[in-house]
Amino acid sequence: MLFTSFSFFIFLAIVYVIYWSLVKFRKAQNILLLLGSYFFYCAAAMPQNKIAKLLFNFRFDEAWYSFLKGFDESKWHMLQLLLLLWLSSSFAYFMGKTIGRQKKETTRKWLMALSATVHLGVLCYFKYFNFFVQSFVDAANTLGWQIIFSPEHILLPLAISFFTFHVLGYTFDVYQETYEPADDYIDFITHVAFFPQLVAGPIERAGHLLPQFTNKRTFNWERMESGISQMLWGFFKKTVVADSIGKFVTYVYANDATSSGSNVILATLAFTIQVYCDFSGYSDIALGCARLLGFELLKNFNFPYFSTSLTEFWRRWHISLSTWITDYLYMPISFNKRSWGKWGIVYAAIISFTLSGLWHGAQWTAALWGLMHGIVLGYEVLTKEVRKKWSQSVPTVLYSVCSAVLVWLFWGLSQLVFRSGSITKLNALWARICSESLFTMPYFSSVKDGLMWGGLLFIVEWIQRKKEYGLDLQNTNYMIRWTAYAAIIVIIFSSDNLNNQNEFLYFQF
Amino acid sequence: MTQEEVLAHVTEIFKTVLKKEQLSLTPETTAVDVEGWDSLTHVMLIDAVETHYKVKFKLNEVIKFNNVGDLCACVIKKLSA
Numbered sequence: 171m172l173f174t175s176f177s178f179f180i181f182l183a184i185v186y187v188i189y190w191s192l193v194k195f196r197k198a199q200n201i202l203l204l205l206g207s208y209f210f211y212c213a214a215a216m217p218q219n220k221i222a223k224l225l226f227n228f229r230f231d232e233a234w235y236s237f238l239k240g241f242d243e244s245k246w247h248m249l250q251l252l253l254l255l256w257l258s259s260s261f262a263y264f265m266g267k268t269i270g271r272q273k274k275e276t277t278r279k280w281l282m283a284l285s286a287t288v289h290l291g292v293l294c295y296f297k298y299f300n301f302f303v304q305s306f307v308d309a310a311n312t313l314g315w316q317i318i319f320s321p322e323h324i325l326l327p328l329a330i331s332f333f334t335f336h337v338l339g340y341t342f343d344v345y346q347e348t349y350e351p352a353d354d355y356i357d358f359i360t361h362v363a364f365f366p367q368l369v370a371g372p373i374e375r376a377g378h379l380l381p382q383f384t385n386k387r388t389f390n391w392e393r394m395e396s397g398i399s400q401m402l403w404g405f406f407k408k409t410v411v412a413d414s415i416g417k418f419v420t421y422v423y424a425n426d427a428t429s430s431g432s433n434v435i436l437a438t439l440a441f442t443i444q445v446y447c448d449f450s451g452y453s454d455i456a457l458g459c460a461r462l463l464g465f466e467l468l469k470n471f472n473f474p475y476f477s478t479s480l481t482e483f484w485r486r487w488h489i490s491l492s493t494w495i496t497d498y499l500y501m502p503i504s505f506n507k508r509s510w511g512k513w514g515i516v517y518a519a520i521i522s523f524t525l526s527g528l529w530h531g532a533q534w535t536a537a538l539w540g541l542m543h544g545i546v547l548g549y550e551v552l553t554k555e556v557r558k559k560w561s562q563s564v565p566t567v568l569y570s571v572c573s574a575v576l577v578w579l580f581w582g583l584s585q586l587v588f589r590s591g592s593i594t595k596l597n598a599l600w601a602r603i604c605s606e607s608l609f610t611m612p613y614f615s616s617v618k619d620g621l622m623w624g625g626l627l628f629i630v631e632w633i634q635r636k637k638e639y640g641l642d643l644q645n646t647n648y649m650i651r652w653t654a655y656a657a658i659i660v661i662i663f664s665s666d667n668l669n670n671q672n673e674f675l676y677f678q679f
Numbered sequence: 680m681t682q683e684e685v686l687a688h689v690t691e692i693f694k695t696v697l698k699k700e701q702l703s704l705t706p707e708t709t710a711v712d713v714e715g716w717d718s719l720t721h722v723m724l725i726d727a728v729e730t731h732y733k734v735k736f737k738l739n740e741v742i743k744f745n746n747v748g749d750l751c752a753c754v755i756k757k758l759s760a
Binding site for chain 1: 698718719721722723725726729738739741742743
């Protein structure tokens, strides 16, 4: 069940009506959200037609027969996924309580290490086991040892990277005494599973989200409008821009042997727009959806393509992940190496970003992508003073525009590495770029619609850059506001992509 | 050593590390209030304060600093220990 599917609207409408009818019963609202979130999690992993059947053609006799017949493999898999989510959040709750009760620093440290080992161990098993063993086997075979390895059939549980970081952050906060252990078990596991943020973030912090579950929520029309308009903006980004561009990008990257160099360049630059509209679109829908239920999630994007340095870019792109990495990875490393001065910061940035790359995918290209970012961030730390002098010697607008374009081109280059998915494919794509085919005319017509809407989106976002999101028109004239909403709805429903359920790119992480 | 004295020293250290001659700090000042005080320069500031006072902070202490006042209070606590 994708955010852009019809089933999701039915699900959201049912939850919404029951949720606000229980406004006087906070506990009941939370239990509803827990059950709804677990249903959403299972449905997100279920084929689209099965959810539609469940929502529209539910028959008790069929369901009972199915229950008696027992579980088939896919149902078992779904139950296992749900069990993993429940165990992960329950374990974090009990470890938080245990760490919070302990006064002895050594015991607290051991408990924290145990908790981190369990959470990261589970993540590593599901996400990285085959990758690391295969890499070891490849290295050994290169050295002349003959090792045969058949990869294990391990299905990556949906959202495991997101909820593992969520609960790990909570455990670290409790250990560092920056957050009190959660009291209420139901509130805690609900805040981890809360469906708007479960599948692809934002990676929430207990200190931000959990108090919202323990406090009473009140219905507010302005917040409802704000939630719906942010969701609309997300749907526009995803269905109108990202999905229009996605087909061309997928085609070019799938045909790396025959695609021309110019098409590889065009597809890579188009991918930078696709990945932004896809992921920030998802985040907009998540934030808007949560606001409909009276919650505020962490802001995940702040118009990143207007950044004039990579350091600034990472303060605006996937903010919930970059602040997580900063607090729990970069800070401890840089603090440990603080006697190295600026080089300690460079070292911490390189290590943190390489690991952040691996968080995105169990591939060497993902690690290389992270390493590239770490190195450039290190360069920016070392040249901060020089660049400041440069910026003072040329007009501010010129410097800002050139810097933003450079950041975007570097981002594009790194996305070529990331999107390729393997070193072999990266080499093949690079060979196409370095061939004579670079000077042929690329297929602009294949992406013209996506690029046109993308261009319009960036103009709107530039105008709205001081606001929370592109369609944040709450303080604008009534007529302009509702005309804009109506126009966006018409554009979304006129889009060919609405009928094609394209998965969000960040689901794979 | 009083908080005012530590604050005066810490202000000088911040001026040097952040290269901002006009900087003025109060106990309530946070990173948001000072341009250039970010996650990249934070550890450099901590290191400079440690070197000046010949003290060592723990990561758990540094994480709990909410403002300049917390930093000064921790320095005073370390010096009087």
